[in-house]
Amino acid sequence: MREDKNSKTSQKQNEKGQLQKKPWFWPAVYAGGALMLAGMLFGYNSLVSKVEEAPLPDLAEVDPGPVVETNARAETMKYPFKEANLSKVQVLQEFYEVEANAEARENALMVFNQTFTTSSGISLAMNGEEFEVLAALSGKVLEVKLDAFTGNKIVIEHADGKQTHYSSVKDIAVKEGDEVTQGQVLGKATDNEWNQAAGIHLHFEVLENGKYVNPKKSLAF
Numbered sequence: 001m002r003e004d005k006n007s008k009t010s011q012k013q014n015e016k017g018q019l020q021k022k023p024w025f026w027p028a029v030y031a032g033g034a035l036m037l038a039g040m041l042f043g044y045n046s047l048v049s050k051v052e053e054a055p056l057p058d059l060a061e062v063d064p065g066p067v068v069e070t071n072a073r074a075e076t077m078k079y080p081f082k083e084a085n086l087s088k089v090q091v092l093q094e095f096y097e098v099e100a101n102a103e104a105r106e107n108a109l110m111v112f113n114q115t116f117t118t119s120s121g122i123s124l125a126m127n128g129e130e131f132e133v134l135a136a137l138s139g140k141v142l143e144v145k146l147d148a149f150t151g152n153k154i155v156i157e158h159a160d161g162k163q164t165h166y167s168s169v170k171d172i173a174v175k176e177g178d179e180v181t182q183g184q185v186l187g188k189a190t191d192n193e194w195n196q197a198a199g200i201h202l203h204f205e206v207l208e209n210g211k212y213v214n215p216k217k218s219l220a221f
Contacts, residue, residue, distance in 0.1 A: 075182055077218040080136045080166060080204050085126060091221060092198050093123035095214040110195055120212040121205030128199050133186045136164050141178045151192035165205035168192050
């Protein structure tokens with residue numbers, strides 16, 4: 001059995017050796033290898049060409065998803081009345097500041113039944129006349145409080161975290177939840193029982209981060 005296997009192995013080796021000695025053998029091997037390599041390169045180039053020729057999506061047809069509207073323009077606070085009336089406006093009561101001089105502090109005190117209260121805003125009047133009260137900034141009406149004694153009050157919150165308060169207002173033209181734009185009419189200035197000495201006026205307050213600040217720092221009077 002071993003002799004048969006050895007004989008077959010020797011026979012195969014002899015046949016292989018004879019083939020290799022043929023003058024056409026190695027050229028045929030090289031030619032076959034070259035054909036295989038050429039086939040691989042052709043296939044790769046075809047694949048790359050298909051990828052490059054694939055049409056790009058039409059940008060006009062691409063769904064951008066939901067559009068979020070933003071108000072990139074930062075507003076500067078405006079007067080809570082028509083600017084054309086600026087020359088007619090009197091500041092009846094100032095914002096109370098401890099650092100202010102004695103005269104300014106005295107002018108920031110409000111009296112009712114011989115009780116003194118410090119002013120957290122400024123009281124504005126126009127020679128005892130009624131005038132339209134305007135939104136100093138765009139925002140959302142947070143509260144409308146009706147109180148004839150202290151004066152009806154409108155509270156507006158703004159995107160920058162501020163709040164503006166408008167007190168002693170009648171004929172109120174907005175309600176809680178309304179979105180208002182800067183300069184929009186909110187109502188008209190009127191008088192109230194609590195601060196009768198001021199007559200027809202608007203008490204205007206500004207809050208930043210929950211703290212009252214002097215409105216005159218943002219408005220030129």
